[in-house]
Amino acid sequence: MASTRDIRRRIRSVKNTAQITKAMQMVAASKMRKAQQAALAGRPYAEAMNRVLSSLANRVGSISHPFLEKREIRRPCALVISTDKGLCGALNTNLLREVGALPKETVFVTAGKKGKQFVARMGRELLADFDVKDDASSYKIKQISQFLIEQYLEGKIDSVSIFHTRFVNTLVQKPERTDLLPIGKLEKLQAGTGEHSESAIQPDENLQYIYEPSGDEVLSALLPAYIHFQVYQLVLDAKASEHSARMVAMKSATDNAKGMIKDLTLEYNKVRQSGITTELLEIATAQMAMA
């Protein structure tokens, strides 16, 4: 049986761990609130963009744009939006499991260190890695989508899918795949999270828009904006997921540490008590022998 001093030392170390996880939980909680607000702030923009896109889709029937054309896919590209740090439960594991199942010819672009490390470990081809901080501005994130657009237009990649974690609520985050390029059918476009399609406002059929300079030109300016926004929104979603997952993971770590402290304290008291009992017995026996 462990000595009382060993147990005391263990209690102390578990207490320290609990303090750290508690602090991390607090930090993650405040970051989570901010990230969730940022993710929600994009909603009005998404709705307005959906309205404009669908009105254009009705009007400009058959338009040819590189983003809309399907071509033979020889080099698919996957954008993996992961976290930089661990300690967020199974978030990255779940996401990367899907990434690992991709065909061999897939090339990768990553945002977040975990995804980058994973791609390197698998020995896959990494096109670029972007560093996305928590307070990343839309311009920063635009670099990612700009890079993807250029690679796509140059024909270096033939399709782009995004692997990211969808923020459902604080307790649930779902790894998901969103196909970005080619866009395919215009009518099906849903900017933003794509989840709130019921709130998408249907364009008024009677409104015949005038386009300036022209429908085609507005559309070809709008499609890149749509791509940029989509990537931006998914990165924010991933950030919200990350901080929620970390908060939950740290909360359960704190709870576990507390449980452990309780068990260890009980153990400590038992050992101490049995030590005292033995000592008393020894004294009593010694006294009886003397008498």
Place this chain on the structure above:
Amino acid sequence: MAGKLRLVVVTPEGKTFDDDVEQVVMPGVEGQLGILPGHVPLLTAIQPGELDLKAGSRGDELAVGGGFAEITGDRVTILTDMAVKPEDIDEHAVEKALESAKQALLEKKAGPEAAELMALIQRSTAQLNLKRKRRTQI
């Protein structure tokens, strides 16, 4: 023309402006564009510049980045990547950003970064112009 115009300015970061106005002047790609209530439905691209609006006796301005404007009879929706009120513009910070962007552009003449830098320069210039105009008026 007693009607009102609902002006909504949205960026990916959130709603910047949402109120009734009487007139909006926006920087369209083909020149300044004045919108009054009852305008025909119009969908246009806008370039970085100033957005002037009039509501009652009050006039207001916003520095906006590139984007789109959707105009229906009584509603103007501006989708842009930047919208700043003059009082929120930090002149020194913008000047600094503009300077460093110009420097960086000299080194990188082409490529994706150059395009992004150009956009940054345009946005910064729009902000500075608005801020300076504001000051000469006062």
